[in-house]
Amino acid sequence: MTVEDPGVRWQRPSHLLLRARRIQTGLVTAPVALIGGLIAGTAGSAPVGLGVGLGLVVVGLLWERFLARRVAAWGYAERRDDLMVKRGVLIRRQSVIPYGRMQFIDVTAGPVERSLGLATLRMHTAAAASDARIPGLDKADAAKLRDQLATLGEAQAAGL
Amino acid sequence: MNGLPASRPPAEMASWHRLHPLSPLVRTGRHLVGLGVVVLILIFANHSSGGGGNLIGDIVVAAVVLVAGVISWLVTRWQVADGVLRIDTGLIRRDSRRFPLSQVQAIDVVQTGLARVLGLAELRLRMAGADSSGGRLACLRLADAERLREQLLSMAHAPTPTAPVGTAGAAGSPVAPSQVGGTERMLFRVRSERLAGAIILSRTGAYAAAVIVAVVLIVALTGKPSVIVPFLAFAIGVVLSVWRQFNTEFGTVVAAAPDGLRLRSGLVQTTAETIRPGRVQAVRIVEPLIWRAFGWCRLEVDVAGPRQRRENRSEGQRLRALIPVGSRAEAEQMLGELLKTPPMPSRRAPGRARWKAPLSYHFLAWAGDDQYVAAARGRVCRQTTWVPLEKVQSIRWVQGPLQRRLGLASVRLDVAGKRVTGSVQDRDVAEANEILARLPDLARAARARGLVR
Numbered sequence: 001m002t003v004e005d006p007g008v009r010w011q012r013p014s015h016l017l018l019r020a021r022r023i024q025t026g027l028v029t030a031p032v033a034l035i036g037g038l039i040a041g042t043a044g045s046a047p048v049g050l051g052v053g054l055g056l057v058v059v060g061l062l063w064e065r066f067l068a069r070r071v072a073a074w075g076y077a078e079r080r081d082d083l084m085v086k087r088g089v090l091i092r093r094q095s096v097i098p099y100g101r102m103q104f105i106d107v108t109a110g111p112v113e114r115s116l117g118l119a120t121l122r123m124h125t126a127a128a129a130s131d132a133r134i135p136g137l138d139k140a141d142a143a144k145l146r147d148q149l150a151t152l153g154e155a156q157a158a159g160l
Numbered sequence: 161m162n163g164l165p166a167s168r169p170p171a172e173m174a175s176w177h178r179l180h181p182l183s184p185l186v187r188t189g190r191h192l193v194g195l196g197v198v199v200l201i202l203i204f205a206n207h208s209s210g211g212g213g214n215l216i217g218d219i220v221v222a223a224v225v226l227v228a229g230v231i232s233w234l235v236t237r238w239q240v241a242d243g244v245l246r247i248d249t250g251l252i253r254r255d256s257r258r259f260p261l262s263q264v265q266a267i268d269v270v271q272t273g274l275a276r277v278l279g280l281a282e283l284r285l286r287m288a289g290a291d292s293s294g295g296r297l298a299c300l301r302l303a304d305a306e307r308l309r310e311q312l313l314s315m316a317h318a319p320t321p322t323a324p325v326g327t328a329g330a331a332g333s334p335v336a337p338s339q340v341g342g343t344e345r346m347l348f349r350v351r352s353e354r355l356a357g358a359i360i361l362s363r364t365g366a367y368a369a370a371v372i373v374a375v376v377l378i379v380a381l382t383g384k385p386s387v388i389v390p391f392l393a394f395a396i397g398v399v400l401s402v403w404r405q406f407n408t409e410f411g412t413v414v415a416a417a418p419d420g421l422r423l424r425s426g427l428v429q430t431t432a433e434t435i436r437p438g439r440v441q442a443v444r445i446v447e448p449l450i451w452r453a454f455g456w457c458r459l460e461v462d463v464a465g466p467r468q469r470r471e472n473r474s475e476g477q478r479l480r481a482l483i484p485v486g487s488r489a490e491a492e493q494m495l496g497e498l499l500k501t502p503p504m505p506s507r508r509a510p511g512r513a514r515w516k517a518p519l520s521y522h523f524l525a526w527a528g529d530d531q532y533v534a535a536a537r538g539r540v541c542r543q544t545t546w547v548p549l550e551k552v553q554s555i556r557w558v559q560g561p562l563q564r565r566l567g568l569a570s571v572r573l574d575v576a577g578k579r580v581t582g583s584v585q586d587r588d589v590a591e592a593n594e595i596l597a598r599l600p601d602l603a604r605a606a607r608a609r610g611l612v613r
Contacts, residue, residue, distance in 0.1 A: 081600065081601075081604055082600050090560070090561050091558065091559065091560045091561070092557075092558070092559045092564070093556060093557065093558050093559075094556070094557040094558075094596065095554055095555065095556045095557075096554060096555040096556075096557075096596065096599075096600045097553075097554045098554070098600060098603065098604060098607075100604075100607070101553045101554060125553040125554050125574070125576075126553050126576035127553035127554060127574035127575055127576050127581075129554075129556075129572070129574040129581050130553055130554030130556065130574040132554065
C-alpha cells in the first residue's frame, strides 16, 4: 500500500495473472537455462554445463518467488474523476489518470495471457511519460472496463 | 496564381492555389548546394587526374532532382475551406491532407537562406499530433505567407474559447486579421555577443573546443596534417552543430501580439513562430553551471506538437527557447508574461534527501498553488520547471528502494509530449501523499476554469 485513502476501493487483477507470469517465467527460464548450460558444457566440461544450467534454473525460481509480490502489488481504483493504478515492489508507483485526459484505450493479450483468458488494458494520454496499464484482467472485465473508461473519457474530454 | 489579394473574400480563399513557381528551386536548394560541394571536392580531388565523367553524372543528378521538384510543384495545390486547410500533392500516389485549423497549435514562417534571397518563405503548421509531418506550404512570397498565417490563425482562433495565458493587454477576443501585427509589444531581444559566449560555454561549445584542441594537438605532435583526414567529417559535424545553434538562435526576438507570442530568430535561415496563448504546456528555466557564474539562464517552453525542423532532430529534447540566453531578471519577466503568477520553488526537500541526492539536494525544491506547480532540480545544470495544472495529463507517485528507506517519495506531473515532466523530487512521504491526493482535484478545477474562459 502506498497512499492510504479510505475512500479508494482498490481492485486487483485476476488471480490467474500469477499463473500467467509463472508460465512466462518458465517459458523464458527453460530455454535460457538449456542453451546456457549447453554453451558452458561445450566450452568447459559437462559438470560446468550442468552447474550453469542449474544456476540459471535457480535464478528463474528466485524470480518466481518475487513474482507473487509483484503481482500482488498491482491494483487499480476507479474514482469519480480519475483512474488510479499502482504497481511495483522495489520501485513503487502510483499513477492518477483523469478520465478526461485519456486519448485512447487498448486491450492487448499475448499468447500466454490469451490461453488463460486474460488481457492487458492500456491507457494512453497525450503525455508519453504517463504509463498506465492494468495487466491480467479477465477478458470480459477488460472489455467492460475499456468501454466504461471510454464513456467516462468522452464525457469529461478536455483539449490539450 | 500564388497571389493572395489583401482583402480576399472567403470564397476566393476557398479556391485552389498553387505554390510559388520558384519553390522547387528553394526546396531542392539544400540538396543542390550539397551536391555542388561534392562536385567541387571531386573536381579538386581529381584535379591532377582530370576526371570529367563524375561532373557530368552529378549534373544529371542535379537535373533529375530539379525536374522532380518541378513536377512536385505542378501537382501540389492548396485550399482553405470550412476552416480546413487542404493540401493535395503527389503525382503517382495522390496525397490529400486536411488540417483542421481549430487543431493548429502554431504556425511558423520559415525562411531558408535561398528563400530569403528570393523573398520567399515557407509556412509550417504545427498540429498536436506526435509525428512531425505537419502541414507545409513551401514556398509562398513572404508577404503572402505572413498574411496567410494571420488569416489562418484568426480562423483557428474564432471557434476556440481559449484565452491568452498572462499576456497582459491581450484579451481573448478573436482578432480581426487586419489588427494583428500592428500591436506587438517587444519582450526580449537576445544580445549577439552574449549568445556567442553562451554557446561557447555550453556543452556544444565544449565539445567543439575539445575537438579543435585534439585536432591541433594531433597535427602538432605528428607534424602531418593528413592524419586528421579520417576525423574530418566528425570535426565538421561538431563545428556545424555549433554553427547551427548560433544560426537558429541568433537575433531571437520575442514580442507579445494579440494572437500570442511572436518568436523570430535566425541568422541565415530565419524563423517566425507564433506561440498561441494557452498552448504552453510547460516552461523551463535552465541554468548550467558555467552560465550561473555569469548570471545567465535559458528559458524554454514546451508547446504541444512536434518540433518540426528536421535538421534539428539531434536536439529533439531541446525545447523552443524563448530566451536562448539572458539574465535571470529577463527570464523572470518572460515567465511572468507566460504565466500569471508563477510560484517560485521555495519548499526545500527534507535534509535526509541529501543521502539520496547528495549533489542535487542543493537546489531541490518545489512550490505549488491552484494554477501552477514549480519544481527545481539538478546540480550541475539547474532546471526549474513550471507546469500549469490545467495541462497536466497524468500524475505519478514514485518511490525507489532508497527513497523508501529514507521515507521519501517523488511526484511527477506529465504533460503532453515526451520532453518535459514536472518532477517534485524527494519529498517526505506524507507530503508526497498529500500532493498526490490533492493535485488531481486542483488540476481538474484548473481545467474546468480553462474551459469556461
